Amino acid sequence: MPTTVIPPSPPSRPRLSLAPTRGRTVLDGGWWPRSWxxxxxxxxxxxxLTERHGRIRHIMLNIHTWDSRIRRLAVGPDVVRIGWFDTLDPALLIVTTGRDDQVDLLVVPPATTPEAAERAMATAADPTNLRHAPDILTTGPTPQDATTTTSSDAYAVWDNEGGSPASARIHRGHTESTTRPRTGVPA
Structure with missing residues (x-):
């Protein structure tokens, strides 16, 4: 059984920007950690995230980005499982809640300038954003209007895990469910 890590000091307030509502977005927000x-x-x-989404039970991170590989983390009364994945983009962190909701966050590298980090987090939290985490970090934020997406542009933007074109999520009058597909979470 993996050892549960208990943080030695009180947690710092995260630098975080979340979308105003969950639903038909590529990302749920952006997070700028102070270190790896x-x-x-x-x-x-x-x-x-617990304040907003309820109990957090699992976090998925890129294995090559972070300084250590803990498997379980005690946070308050809960223990959060940490999964390390070679194929997960370093710019993305995926959280699974106790209700099995998936929360996808842009991870802004700690050494990023404050101005660039704030812009990237604001873009990730923008409900009209159609870019994925690595694209926000490599190209910087640009204004986008979801109503101007053409059908050929829509296939250039795929949902993180579901592979559905962005147009299926932004088409006006579409009755698609607002729940997003969950990723498989190893036990």
């Missing part, structure tokens, strides 16, 4: 130390950074994020 998961024991120092994740507790504050978990507590803040």
């Amino acid at each position: 130390d998961p024991v120092a950074e994740l507790p504050g994020l978990v507590l803040t």
Whole structure:
């Protein structure tokens, strides 16, 4: 059984920008950690996300980006499982809630300038944003109007895990469910 890590110090308030509502978005917001130390950074994020989404039970991170590989983290009364994935983009963090909702966050590298980090987090939290996490970090934010997406542009933007074109999520009058597909979470 993996050891549960108990953070040695109180969590810091995360630098986080969340979309006003969940639903038909590519990302649910952006997070700018102060370091790549998961024991120092994740507790504050978990507590803040718990306030909004309820209990957090699992976090998925890129294995090559962070300084250490903890498997379980005690945050308040809960233990959060941490999954490390080689194929997950370093610019993305995926959270699974106790209700099995998936929350996808842009991860802004700690060394990013404050101005660039704030712009990237605002773009990730913008409900009209159609760009995925790595695209926000590499190209910088640009204004987008979801109503101007052409059918050929829509296939250039795919849902993180579901593979559905963005147009299926933004078409006016579309009755598609607002729930997003969940990723498989290893036990």
